Amino acid sequence: MEAVRTSKLNMLTRLKFYGKIDESEDEKEERRIAKQAQLGVWLKMKVEERLLGVEYSDTDEEETKPPKQRLKNVTPFEFGKRRPVIGQLKLRMETKDRVIILTDVMIILPKAEEEGQGDEGKGGEGQGEEGRGRETIAAGTLETHANGFIYKASNFRKHFYFHDIKKSFFRLGDKKLPPLLHFQLHVPFMKGRENTKDIEFHLVECPVRQKRHKRSYHAGKIEEQKQTSWDGGHNERLKNFVDRVYARWSSLHHSPCLFYELEKKYEFGGVFCSKASTFVLTSYDLIVLLKKPFSVFPLTDVHFVNLARLRYGKIDMTVIFQDYGKEDSLLEINSVPLKALASIKDRLNDVKYYVNTKKLHWKAVLKDIADFPKKFVEKGGWDYFELEDSKTLAYYCKFAEG
Secondary structure, eight states: OHHHHHHHHHHHHHHHHTTSSOOOHHHHHHHHHHHHHHHHHHHHHHHHHHHHOOOOOHHHHHHHSOTTOOOOSSOTTBOOSOOOOTTTOOOOOOOGGGOEEEEEEEEEEEOOSSTTOOSSBOOOOOOTTTTTTEEEOOOEEEEEOSSEEEEEETTEEEEEEGGGEEEEEEEOOOSSSOOEEEEEEEEEEEETTEEEEEEEEEEOSSOHHHHTTTTSTTHHHHHHHHHTSTTTHHHHHHHHHHHHHHHHHHTSSSOOOOOEEOOGGGEEEEEETTEEEEEEEOSSEEEEOSSSOSEEEEGGGEEEEEEEEEETTEEEEEEEESOTTSTTOEEEEEEEEGGGHHHHHHHTTTSOEEEEOOOOOHHHHHHHHHHOHHHHHHTTGGGGGTOSOHHHHHHHHHHHHO
8 A cells, every 4th residue: 555655656746847737836946956956966076077177987977967857969949960061952942832931021130240241132221229239131031942941032032951950949929029930050151241050030010111111200100010919810820830841841851850939938038238138948048039139048058057136026147158267158147037036947957056145256256267277176166155055055965865
């Protein structure tokens, strides 16, 4: 009888872990704490390994490695790493009845250093406050053919192959953003004098000739009309396009993976590079949606995240990347609403994070580590800064006793 009760309890625990049944917030937090303690032990080993060249046996690492890590090099919305040799492929055009078309879309690219000097066509205007740092081409169509996509507009043409694509995701529109479709490529291409590996498409609401009058008397009315109607047929058009393309991909010999839909419940606001922005976390990436476009940060590149509660109702989110000896190894997002903390923790399930009230000068800390790595390890590594909360520290003892 006891064995049956234990078996049922184990099954209940597994169902809760995989989200098959609901669990209370207290139960979720307890599970997070246990996982973060385990990740903390693993992180300490990795710090010594990276900075001092200390090697641990496979057995030692296996004991501290989080079970069933989801963070792999290839994610559910990422293509395989096989890349074609440049010039090896040619776009195979489909017959007219088999072409899958998405109409009334604008391609958004990082803004070229010199406007109109793109490698494949002339650039358009920036998109006001939200479009700083990116370039918009006139609206056109996105066509899906046998082995790739073609974007066609009056002043621009761009094609890329299925094998070029590393990741693909989409987001349905609302008052904040239009429906968008994003591709990240394995290999960057030139746009003007800039290299970019990200291509994004936005569905447009009104004709291009109207959008170009956005500084006119009627601009406010057009913008209002655009923002209040995304929940209609445009989201349906995007979803239908994605479903049809995926059905085509599923029939290929080397089947690409699915488009990943960005979930709005995992979006949060914050201040990034002194500007208000919007972010979204997936199980595999941190994505910047507004103000600084085309920023996709894989969670596999993240060393840890510090979530500091420094002001009432707000947290500061500091992301430290694996190569934290370099200048761009730090990402700081300030003034994140405290209500987003639980969802951020859920998405960082396989990433070490600390929750505290520590205010550190992170750039100076990272520079000091890069200059004196041995001293950093001898002082205790990240433990020296006492970033861990007391509840998680209690679990360290359990792992040590085990």
